Each structure stands twice: as C-alpha cells, then as structure tokens.
Amino acid sequence: MSYDAIVLAGGAARRLGGADKPGLRVGGRALVARVVDACRSAGTVVVVGPHRPELDARVAWAREEPPGGGPVAALAAGLARVTADTVVVLSGDLPFLGAGTVQALIDETGDADGAMAVGADGRDQPLVAAYRTAALRAGLRRLTDEHGGPAGLPLRLLTKGLRLARIPAGASAFDCDTWEDLAVARARIRESGTVLDEWLTAVKNELGIELDVDTQVLLDLARDAAHAVARPAAPLTTFLAGYAAAQAGGGPEAVAEAARTCVALAARWEEENKEEGGAG
The missing domain is CATH 1.10.8 (Helicase, Ruva Protein; domain 3)
Known part of the structure; x- marks a missing residue:
C-alpha cells in the first residue's frame, strides 16, 4: 500500500531545556534523520519544523501556524502537503523506529481509521501511527468548527473520535523526552547485539548509499x-x-x-x- 509520512520535528522541548531535540544525535545520527530513514518507502515525507538543509534531498518541508502552535497545528500543516490515502504520523524523536514498524502500522489499518502503536509502558502513541488521510482531514475540520482552528489543541481531541487498531511496538515507540531518555538510547545503541548493524547503517547513511x-x-x-x-x-x-x-x-x-x-x-x-x- 502506498503511503505518505508526516514527521513532527518542532516544539519547544521544555524538558530538555529548550534544546533542538530532533537534532540531538544517537549513534552519530540526528533523531529526526533516523525517523526519516524509517519512512524511506513513503511517496512523500513531510517534515514539519525548522528547516534542516541536510535533509533537503529526502523530504518536503512545512511549518505550523503559528510556529510552536502544537501537534494538531503541525499535523494540519503536514496534511496540506500529502496526497496518499494513508499517512504515517511520527514524532521526530524516535531513535529505535524501524521500517518494519512503519509497515506493520500500515498493514494493521485495515478497514479502520488507522492503527496506533502502544509503547512498552502500555500507553497509546498517537505520534507513532498510521491514519486514513480522509479521517484526519475530517477531524481537523471538526476541530476548526468547534475551536476556531488547530493551534494549541491537544492531539487527543483529534484522535478520540477515530476507530483505531492498536499494535504493541515496544522499543520502536521509545521517544527521547528527557536527557535521561537520550542517555538510555545512546547506551542501548551500543549494546553488543545491535552495535554493528547500527554502525553500518550510520556509515551507509553518511556515504549516501543504500x-x-x-x-x-x-x-x-x-x-x-x-x-x-x-x-x-x-x-x-x-x-x-x-x-x-x-x-x-x-x-x-x-x-x-x-x-x-x-x-x-x-x-x-x-x-x-x-x-x-x-x-x-
């Protein structure tokens, strides 16, 4: 099934002291670059957030209005750039997300409005999910009618009315919200069972080869x-x-x-x- 992807890579990262969270590196690669890599089979990948020239050859860019207007506003900006019937929506801070999880979300969508990952802690992850594009656009129109626009709204207002399948995602849904999370991710990348694959992936990415x-x-x-x-x-x-x-x-x-x-x-x-x- 063809799909597009939206990666939300803005926000203030208050728990990281205002650091550029998507630009922080795990295994020598920026978090947002790792997420974009997981979507390499997408027709279009839209990154919503500040411009990052190193990704220009691989993505289209969008910016929420106003900048920093929250995840629903960012999602609305990304939706304006996609054309596929299915869209994968991801946060830009997922160090362990892989193409297999992206494909599993798409496959699980079935006749529902989408499929959402469930993290290792049992919580729903609406920013590790695949959605029917039409369902998201309908939800945004509803929120605009009810609230006057998407800025500042929590994502749960958009997803609560959708029929969503759920899949356990484990570490694939692990995100880096704090410096402690970042330290855990960097340590896990270097574990003996994964370090060689991680290193080779990083090298191929740097050399521009597949x-x-x-x-x-x-x-x-x-x-x-x-x-x-x-x-x-x-x-x-x-x-x-x-x-x-x-x-x-x-x-x-x-x-x-x-x-x-x-x-x-x-x-x-x-x-x-x-x-x-x-x-x-």
Whole structure:
C-alpha cells in the first residue's frame, strides 16, 4: 500500500531545556534523520519544523501556524502537503523506529481509521501511527468548527473520535523526552547485539548509499585475511573487495562474489603457510 509520512520535528522541548531535540544525535545520527530513514518507502515525507538543509534531498518541508502552535497545528500543516490515502504520523524523536514498524502500522489499518502503536509502558502513541488521510482531514475540520482552528489543541481531541487498531511496538515507540531518555538510547545503541548493524547503517547513511549485504560474509573475509596474511590485511582486503564490487556494478551479489574471491585467495595463502611450516 502506498503511503505518505508526516514527521513532527518542532516544539519547544521544555524538558530538555529548550534544546533542538530532533537534532540531538544517537549513534552519530540526528533523531529526526533516523525517523526519516524509517519512512524511506513513503511517496512523500513531510517534515514539519525548522528547516534542516541536510535533509533537503529526502523530504518536503512545512511549518505550523503559528510556529510552536502544537501537534494538531503541525499535523494540519503536514496534511496540506500529502496526497496518499494513508499517512504515517511520527514524532521526530524516535531513535529505535524501524521500517518494519512503519509497515506493520500500515498493514494493521485495515478497514479502520488507522492503527496506533502502544509503547512498552502500555500507553497509546498517537505520534507513532498510521491514519486514513480522509479521517484526519475530517477531524481537523471538526476541530476548526468547534475551536476556531488547530493551534494549541491537544492531539487527543483529534484522535478520540477515530476507530483505531492498536499494535504493541515496544522499543520502536521509545521517544527521547528527557536527557535521561537520550542517555538510555545512546547506551542501548551500543549494546553488543545491535552495535554493528547500527554502525553500518550510520556509515551507509553518511556515504549516501543504500546497500544490503551479508555482513557475515565480510566478517569472515576480514577474519581469514587477518589469519592467513596479517592483521592489517583485514581492513585493506575488505576495502578492496568493496571497490571491486563497485567496479562490477555494485549490489549484494557483486559484494558476495568479490568476498568469495578474496576468501579463496586467503585460503591459498594459508595453505602455503602450512606447507612451508611442514617443510621446515
């Protein structure tokens, strides 16, 4: 199902002393950039908030009226820029949000007005949700009739009349509202089970490449090169394998083929080492 996305990246962040919350970094990447990455399959991603030039190539921009007018006003500004029948609405401070959660919200919408994430604490997360665009626009018209406009209104006034499915989202709905939350997120990113994937994602983001490869193949290559030749051979060999894959047109298969070639070469070196050792 095609969809658009709205990322709310404004607000005063009072619990962070007025810091630029969406611009704070976890794992070397701004929180808002991590959220935008999770929506990479969207037709249009609209970021509502102050302009951030580093995201220009990936998003459209909007600003609530008045600036700082609250989440409903920000959502109204974003809705003016989308065209899809389904829109994913996200806050710009979700360090662990992934594309899988975004897709699950869309899939769960079904015949309802939307689907909302439920956090690990059991609370509804209206800014980790997918909605029928028409339902949100109808709700905004109702609020405008009742209150004269969306500025300053709490989001629950918009969502309370909607038929919403709910899905447990766990850490995907974790947001950084305080400095303590930020510290927890930064520590969790560096846990042994996730740190390598997080680092590779950050590197690919910085280099502007989208490539899914079998990480274990490259780790095996680095191990074999270090063992059969010398420890410095590991990073140099993986670099050359990557360069060869790019020369061959890129893609996961090209990387795997270059890695297999280098692994075979390392095996021949290792065999020679054994032969020379036996001869001595």
